[in-house]
Amino acid sequence: MNLVLLFEEDFVGPDRVMLRGRRARHVIDVHRVSAGDELTVGVAGGGIGRGVVIRLDAEAVEMSVSLDRDPPLPLPLTLVLALPRPKVLNRVVAAATSMGIKQLYLVNAWRVEKSYWHSPRLSEDNLLLQRILGLEQGRDTILPRIELRRLFRPFVENELPAIVSGTRALVAHPPAPAPAPRTVPGPVTLAIGPEGGFIDAEIASLERIGFEPVSLGERVLRVETAVAAMVGRLF
Amino acid sequence: MNLVLLFEEDFVGPDRVMLRGRRARHVIDVHRVSAGDELTVGVAGGGIGRGVVIRLDAEAVEMSVSLDRDPPLPLPLTLVLALPRPKVLNRVVAAATSMGIKQLYLVNAWRVEKSYWHSPRLSEDNLLLQRILGLEQGRDTILPRIELRRLFRPFVENELPAIVSGTRALVAHPPAPAPAPRTVPGPVTLAIGPEGGFIDAEIASLERIGFEPVSLGERVLRVETAVAAMVGRLF
Numbered sequence: 001m002n003l004v005l006l007f008e009e010d011f012v013g014p015d016r017v018m019l020r021g022r023r024a025r026h027v028i029d030v031h032r033v034s035a036g037d038e039l040t041v042g043v044a045g046g047g048i049g050r051g052v053v054i055r056l057d058a059e060a061v062e063m064s065v066s067l068d069r070d071p072p073l074p075l076p077l078t079l080v081l082a083l084p085r086p087k088v089l090n091r092v093v094a095a096a097t098s099m100g101i102k103q104l105y106l107v108n109a110w111r112v113e114k115s116y117w118h119s120p121r122l123s124e125d126n127l128l129l130q131r132i133l134g135l136e137q138g139r140d141t142i143l144p145r146i147e148l149r150r151l152f153r154p155f156v157e158n159e160l161p162a163i164v165s166g167t168r169a170l171v172a173h174p175p176a177p178a179p180a181p182r183t184v185p186g187p188v189t190l191a192i193g194p195e196g197g198f199i200d201a202e203i204a205s206l207e208r209i210g211f212e213p214v215s216l217g218e219r220v221l222r223v224e225t226a227v228a229a230m231v232g233r234l235f
Numbered sequence: 236m237n238l239v240l241l242f243e244e245d246f247v248g249p250d251r252v253m254l255r256g257r258r259a260r261h262v263i264d265v266h267r268v269s270a271g272d273e274l275t276v277g278v279a280g281g282g283i284g285r286g287v288v289i290r291l292d293a294e295a296v297e298m299s300v301s302l303d304r305d306p307p308l309p310l311p312l313t314l315v316l317a318l319p320r321p322k323v324l325n326r327v328v329a330a331a332t333s334m335g336i337k338q339l340y341l342v343n344a345w346r347v348e349k350s351y352w353h354s355p356r357l358s359e360d361n362l363l364l365q366r367i368l369g370l371e372q373g374r375d376t377i378l379p380r381i382e383l384r385r386l387f388r389p390f391v392e393n394e395l396p397a398i399v400s401g402t403r404a405l406v407a408h409p410p411a412p413a414p415a416p417r418t419v420p421g422p423v424t425l426a427i428g429p430e431g432g433f434i435d436a437e438i439a440s441l442e443r444i445g446f447e448p449v450s451l452g453e454r455v456l457r458v459e460t461a462v463a464a465m466v467g468r469l470f
Contacts, residue, residue: 002455072453091326095460100452138454180467182417216467217335218307219373220237225330225463232451232464 001026003139004041004051005132006065017041017051019061027053027061041065042141071141075100075235076187078163082109082194083148084223086119090130092224097134097144099231105163107149109202111194117150152202161209164189169211172230173203174220176213184234192226236261238374239276239286240367241300252276252286254296262288262296276300277376306376310335310470311422313398317344317429318383319458321354325365327459332369332379334466340398342384344437346429352385387437396444399424404446407465408438409455411448419469427461 004027010017019027027033033053041051047067054062083106084092096104108117120126131143149155168184171191191198191206198206203213216229239262245252254262262268268288276286282302289297318341319327331339343352355361366378384390403419406426426433426441433441438448451464 095457098454098456098460099464100454137457140454219333219335219375221333221463222330222372224459225333228456228460228463229334229467232467 001030001136002040003048003136003141004039004063005135005141006041006043006051008044012062015065016054017063017065019063020059024056024059024061028056028058033061039063040139041067042071042135042139043067044135044141044143046141047071048139048141072100072139074102074142075231076167077101077231077235078103078105078167078187078189079227080105080107080160080163080189080191081223081227082107082192082198083112083116084194085113086116086121088223089119089121090126092227093127093130093146094134094137095224096227097131097140098138099228100138100140101231102142102144104144104146105149105155106146107155108152109194110152110199111196122148153205156202156205156209160189160206164210169206169209170214170230170234171198171203171206171211172216172226173197173213174215174218176215178212178214180214180216180230180233182233188234190227190230190234192223192230195223236265236371237275238283238371238376239274239298240370240376241276241278241286243279247297250300251289252298252300254298255294259291259294259296263291263293268296274298275374276302277306277370277374278302279370279376279378281376282306283374283376307335307374309337309377310466311402312336312466312470313338313340313402313422313424314462315340315342315395315398315424315426316458316462317342317427317433318347318351319429320348321351321356323458324354324356325361327462328362328365328381329369329372330459331462332366332375333373334463335373335375336466337377337379339379339381340384340390341381342390343387344429345387345434346431357383388440391437391440391444395424395441399445404441404444405449405465406433406438406441406446407451407461408432408448409450409453411450413447413449415449415451415465415468417468423469425462425465425469427458427465430458 039051042048049067051063051065167187167189169189277283284302286298286300402422402424404424
């Protein structure tokens, strides 16, 4: 936890917070804080600063907080991701959040197994937790938005054209002859397919609305590796 | 499994292999092959080609194989990684392998917890399995070498200078003012610290033998995200 993310309900005074539950346990067990110790804190949707531990017991940590700077700038990237396997979902959401992605669409695709859509990991609570973990990792305070789209074609035809408007739209496609570009100056919409990739008809649908298929080389990467490699390359 | 990695002991004839165990089960349960189906195969340390399923039962798959091409070129990157938490180790080794890294040093650092060195995940068998999974993911056949170095200072002073010789040596260090370079033409040695980073004395030791501290931005990334982002950026 590189930053303790605070929410309105944590405040017990204008500059005083009381942590309980997961964050308190982490601060106590992993950071092993004592009274007087300082931690980096941030308020969800707001600034970043320092928290000084005032007192703690086995279950709660009280801190005095002062905010003195803005969170990092958002990454100008909208990620359109074929819904990954539940096992991978948590890691991808947290990693994308830690890198500063603020808009994530989880979409269906031909090679997405139907059962993935029934995973309890798609619950609002879990998706919120993974994003909080990502912000705590990346020292950020702005929660990304996540949208689920269970129908590929209506999403691509009716909604995605407005999303890609004004952005450079790229779809990661290992067989594509064009290499992924470097240092794109403006905003990007990046689509990444499921294990096994988007099928040709899906690539064609994406191309029709302006996506360029690009490759990161002949190696096939896991989705979380591909997302990080593309972000490292583009920004 | 984007490639079935074959070993000498799998061969039951000059171009005939018999798979058992994990690979057979994966091919049967996940790929759901039948006789006549084709799979991408590669021979450890050798070429890539096709395997045609000749027959299968509940536990074994027999294939006729023909190799027709070389594996992808290695990534010209030596990775020096502070030993990550056991939970993360498998993913990092597999991901680094999938991206084509062929030389990986797992080293101690001040902020590496001593207990990590006793993890069963550091066993030869497990490290081999994770590299095989990485090759199967990235469609490659060349196993990377992994070396464990439990003493940071002797490694950095006595061994690392020869490793970095002729390469551009970079150490990922979020507070560094210099951004990570892009598209380095020659080979690179990349050092990545533990959670919480290398301490100043370790950064200084690395600088003395030619490492440049570079940053990927103010966000703090998990080790597997940082490795992928750096690879995406550098190559």
